[in-house]
Amino acid sequence: MLDFFKALAYNADSPLVFNSVLFFILFTAFYGVYINFFERIRVRNILLLAFSLYFYYKISGFFVILLVLMATSDFFLGKAIFNSKTDSRKRWFMAISIIVNLGALCYYKYTNFFIQSWFGLQGVESPILLNIVMPVGISFFVFKSLSYIFDLNREMIEEPENNYLDYVLYVSFFPNILAGPISKARNLLPQFKQQFVLTEEMIGKAIFLILTGAFKKVFIADYLAGNFVDRVFDGPNFFTGFENLMASFGAMIQIYADFSGYTDIVIGIALLLGIVVEPNFNKPFLAKNITDFWRRWHMTLAQWLNEYLFYPLTYNLRSLKKLGVIIAVFVTFFVSGFWHGASWTYVLWGCSHGLALIWDIVSEGMRDGIKKVIPKNIYGFFSVFLTFLFLSLSVVLFKSGDLKTAGMVYGKIFTDLNFSLAGQWISLYSKPFMLMVLAMALHFTPMTWNNYLVARYSKMSVGMKAVLAFIAILIIYQAYSSDALPFVYLEF
Template sequence: MLFYTKTFLLFWIVSFSLHFIFRKNQKVWPILLAISSSVFYGKLDTRFLLLVLAIAASDFVLGILIENETVQSKKRRLVVLSIIVNLTVLGFFKYFNFFISSTSDFLVALGFHPHIQLLKIVLPIGISFFTFESLSYVIEIYRSHMKASRNFIEYYLFIVFFPHLVAGPIIQPKLLIAQFQNGPKITEYKIKNGLWRFFVGISKKLLIADQLAYFVVDPVFTSPGMFNSLETWIGVIGYSFQIYFDFSGYSDMALGLAQVYGFELPENFNFPYLAKNIRDFWRRWHISLSTWLRDYLYISMGGGRGTRLEKYRNIFLTMLLGGVWHGASYNFVIWGLLHGVYITVSHIFNDFFESDKKLGSRFEIVQVLLTFALVTFAWIYFRADNLGTAHAIIKKLFAPSSLQTPNLSFVVFCFLGASVIYYVIARLNFFTFMDKTFSGKMGNGFVVAVIVTIVCLVMIFDKQYSPFIYFQF
């Protein structure tokens, strides 16, 4: 179920009421929350509840075995087993047909004509997120960064906790499991702030991201031949804001829901379009994935411990694999490749020419605009349905254009409105302001207004099914 439906509101009221009543009973509330999280996922896709349970059970057992094992070589084999199990599951559901079709295309190019039938595979929602989290748990135990949990419900809840289950943020296991062990810390402030954060997220999604998609982005990416260069530019830039408001909106809702239940999730965005270079962008965008790739992929390949050439290789491969993680498509491969090139070149400039030190805050606007332009260009491959559409849009960007656009005034209004909102929130310490507001005398009035607005938004948009962009990963 989506966060902005009447079904979810009913689920939330029942789930939180039970959670609040039994919040001090350490034996009861984890079971209730695990059940409600399972119901949440089952409502999205009942077919794969057993898959989630099997992955959780497998790594729960392997975690204990790894911690109890004293022989390093055997520990390593157990970790490898976990990696094989998780990546096999992920690979089958997400990449099997892509591998088969790519093999078929290669054979056709060689002159063969194979008759290969693709399987009808349904991708489990959130599979990339919960497999990565389960893997990180085992690796953290292997690295002796945490103790293995002996409470399966506690560990299962780490995997299925519904606010972050299907689209992150990807949680460091020790951060969330430790909170479950200590029990929920529900306070009036957390409930108020969580509701406000949820309101911010649902507003980003329904009032900005979905409107940009409907009026600006989808028409251009669906039928690029019908639009001139100026309209295409607006559509492409519009997608940069759509995906930000869509994904950061989900993260805001997830963090807000977790707060209401008495837990804290890490921030996943920090105004990425104000980044001054591509390295800064990846410290601000989808922070939990960037951190995961750094901790478990980049460092495992050697990180920056070798020569500079080896460091650049590791950086490039990490970003390329990060692109592949997003989906089984050449578009995502190219998107990851572009970011691999971007960030590698950025490191080279900083290593050899000390670009960060020399530029400093000078030309900040130019740096921000250049970074935004590079990211926006890469988003074309991320959004386009196939390479043909991506290349048609790129070609249209640089074609001669007329300024006469039928819907230009409304389109520009949507785009500029999203940009202004983004910039104002970024420059004003808005959440700190709201924290003070909620803790003040007017806090209760704001909470009532926020709740009423959330309910109104749900009632208005309940039938307009528009899933979060990152649900497909």
């Protein structure tokens, strides 16, 4: 019995993640209570808040207090912004919120990075390494809360939130607190005020999303990482250039399957609760260029950066016309890279995407010219292929823990590439290869197939749904070995 209670307390070594048995038990128990109060808005929201705060405590310990304090600060600053008579007063309160939010983010996430970079610039190894633990999900909940402040300031939200508990619930809402989608206050907060609706179709869709999410995570992401991609990235020099190239393709597919699988689970869990969370992915590998890619990949982050950083930057630089946009693009992607992690590999990854977007801007006329002389299908195919090639080569920076590893992978790809080894590689790594093909093929299937399956599943009887879900869970659980990997985006 005591062990059971111990399991419920915070333990840094066993965080509560969506793909754990403990989460499954706790969520089922919570849901059993929650569903009985589904129509009583106040009780329902308090239950959601209590479970959200417990969930965060279980993962991050007493950082839950920091989370509540930060939400409290923005709740009152939001009111102050609304009640300000002048624009300059508004700006002052907004500046305080930015300092509190980004200050906390910088302290927990970047202090050691700044210290190390400072000493690195002087050519010596840093003698100091502070023991700072980063609160999980801080990059995500800080952005969530800031969206509320920014929207109030620019009057996209007409009135400040008056219910303190609902605001804390918005910031701490457990499905998306750890790794997004980064919901905007203007989308999520109004839902907490409404009577939730939960139709058979929504339940069917939710379970379908949770199962496909788990499938993507366990069968594609973890399998690819464990059986091929991570091996290559652990020692690129032990593999051929061709294998390094395949590993960079595999890394892109792995990160997609991992993060979009995670997001599917989040959206599914939120849907079971009666909440619609914004989507994060829309078939990103169909992108025809990197601008298009960022409309399809980690959409809530891209939209956040677009609305609150890129657009204000272009506004202020509008007298520079095209050059203003180019500067704004580069700054936005530099920040995006830095947001992903306190490491130069992420910064360079962000910059590479920034340069690709700048290329999209400056080459528009030339591309329009090529489009006129090449058949549409061929142009489309090469656009998609070259975009994926760029994504895979740039993700090497994202996937490598350090610049040295990235350099080795690039060295192998660009100096030791021999396509005649393809047959040998496929026979040696037939399963990872098949999975990569499968992941891409699934990516290219029409949305109607997906909708058809969801509709069929939704229409089944409760018993049939339960049996199918149970079988799926069993299969996934069989494959889910004890050395299962954590979700990639939980590190940010």
